[in-house]
Amino acid sequence: MKPSIPQGTRDFNAAVVLKRQYIFQTIKSIFELFGFQPLETPSMENIETLMGKYGEEGDKLIFKILNNGLDNPSKLEKTEAGFKNVLQGKNDKSITERALRYDLTIPFARFVAMNQNDLVFPYRRYQIQPVWRADRPQRGRYREFYQCDADIVGSNSLLNETELLQIYSQAFSKLKVDVEIHINSRKMLSALAEICGGLDRLTSITIAIDKLDKIGLDKVKEELAQRDLESNQIEIIEKYLQISGSNTEKIAAIKSLMGDNASAKVGLEEIEFLLSHAGALQQEVVVDFTLARGLDYYTGIIFEVKAKNVQMGSIGGGGRYDNLTGLFGVNGLSGVGVSFGIDRIYDVMDELQVFPDNVQAGSKVLFFNLGEKESETSFQLLQQVRNAGIKAEIYPDKSKLDKQFKYADKKNIMYAVIIGSQELEEKKCTIKNIQSGEQKIIDQDALVAYLSEN
């Protein structure tokens, strides 16, 4: 059998794991600097926890786990009935009781609801774990991928949004990725809907505006017309979408467009609070009234992060949502969160070549193996080198020098330490810099000091 892995999944070799861990570690350290604490939830959730939370399309993309023991004859009738339900696209718990996590948000809400009496609110958690989706695999879209979220629940204060903005700015600066952080408030879209015929138009308008980046203004206008918006309403929306200039200019323009609409007023207050409190950020913040963030559950400030100098969609997003835990019977908790798109951030950093050189560092030293006696001495020296905290290894088998050099070279090992019969006798060792070819002979006693300093 020729081995393979499932479509849409990936093996990560050392080089990739280490670069990914660098991203995780960088973001994690900032989350913790801001007082967020880690949470991990199980890969599997009860199927009723997940179903119905992601819309009809989402439900279809959830990976369900087959119950074990379906060949149990005493359950035959139930199982057969269950299969019939599955054939009709229904869930049946006699066939599948569990499913793989589809995102980190619903498990987080489930956790908060389950542990509301033990948690300290406002509860600040971060979570970095894989999720699974039965999407059609394509470039940049996988069936198993990591999400990396930070949320605060139980506080309405805009200081939370401000801190999340700071987190984005600091994290991407530390990762050396220049970004634009777009911000808007969902309340601006509500205001627009109110002005254009009433709040019941909000969904239509949001869906259409969300496509602006992809299809352009003309097609958005066509779509709005198809969704029964009248031409004078579409005109207002066009004006709204064409607002441009600096943040100050945009805010002035929207004020004149929205007049004294109450939602717009509150939305603008939110945006202005963020801008005035975030302080001097290292990354650019762009007020972007065209930002919609799809049909998610957001109700207030929304965020989206785009990398500069690289063609890539959004590499982060989030916002304020109300009552997410209401899905699990716990009402009245407002939350706000951000998410980092790890896979895309990885691709951006690879393209920009901004990973630090030392991220992929494996062993610094390889002791060559030139025979039993020689390797015994090498092995003893190796212990000293490792005790000094230097990553090192010995080639375990006596092999041709050529093969051992190749090994060191392929593994990007900096130094070869060679002890042959002559070095053995003289208590010396040859140190060779694999990349430069330079080599010198030193006392074995001086090896640890040499490797520590070079």
Place this chain on the structure above:
Amino acid sequence: MKPSIPQGTRDFNAAVVLKRQYIFQTIKSIFELFGFQPLETPSMENIETLMGKYGEEGDKLIFKILNNGLDNPSKLEKTEAGFKNVLQGKNDKSITERALRYDLTIPFARFVAMNQNDLVFPYRRYQIQPVWRADRPQRGRYREFYQCDADIVGSNSLLNETELLQIYSQAFSKLKVDVEIHINSRKMLSALAEICGGLDRLTSITIAIDKLDKIGLDKVKEELAQRDLESNQIEIIEKYLQISGSNTEKIAAIKSLMGDNASAKVGLEEIEFLLSHAGALQQEVVVDFTLARGLDYYTGIIFEVKAKNVQMGSIGGGGRYDNLTGLFGVNGLSGVGVSFGIDRIYDVMDELQVFPDNVQAGSKVLFFNLGEKESETSFQLLQQVRNAGIKAEIYPDKSKLDKQFKYADKKNIMYAVIIGSQELEEKKCTIKNIQSGEQKIIDQDALVAYLSEN
């Protein structure tokens, strides 16, 4: 709906995640010191990669993933036939093509086989990832748990076994857990079988000996009798099992028992090589001829780690195996590996209370929120504190002092920084040590220095 999680799975809150990460990080740093590099494989494997690799019982414990789109009418006939197969306990790829990883060893072998032309041999990898088993949940046994493995493939040298022994010793010393590392060679068991009627008795003898810890010598003898071993053979096995004393005494005793059996000779050479090369270890190494390691694929040296001073089964194990990648068509690669039982190590460390105090450190500082103006100043100071690398947060809402103190206390935050109207006016802040109750008033300008030093 009252939310819950599947049986046998766990949510890990911050305290637990941080302690688990401490274990992972400690072991990882030692793996890397020894030149091992990380690998991550997908949670899902193709079902044919896993089935048939873990015996009949193992197959039943594999979590299989239901294919999506089973309600597709064009596939109705195939799907119905597939369900019939599942009812009979057979796998059918029209129902399930993928399954969750059951251990890290088979995915590792699959990865090596797939990437043999790109890998540098001897290939040293470590892997720390969850696995899933549909075992009946019970105390200490979960359906989702982490494995933590290090393996070297492509080298027969006993230096590899020696290094793995050193890894165990260094890792548990760093974790402050006193252990006994039991070692044996499977070749000693082969020798015993040869002496007791031939190698075809090896499986029976191994199964019986493996139960010694649990059922005791008398029951092992009963089992051997049931497995058709004759009384003179059982007598030899009893002598073998009763070998005791220091490592030197045990080796002397087994030499006299085994005579010049060739397997025993090689096995003893392996064990003696380890003992003579490992150097002065911080942990106790016990030669234990009763060690069998179940029916796994081991062929040479085997390891098992037991914690001292705590009632707990094995917290680590491993050994030499031949030709694991042969399962995937790549022959001739010998390997050796060790595994750390993370969940049990966690329990042992919790019982012994050896986690360092700073592992669970969240925010060091909480800025109280006493109103809009006060919090603006606090928020600015907060930036300075974080810029100094100190984990800190602000209570986002203006709430009763009492509530804010409770929050700080429950989150084990060390300092409250309080800026009320008076402090605001005088550019001062009150610093209160939450645990001791001690408090003082200092200049706002002196805050960062104070928190850095205290």
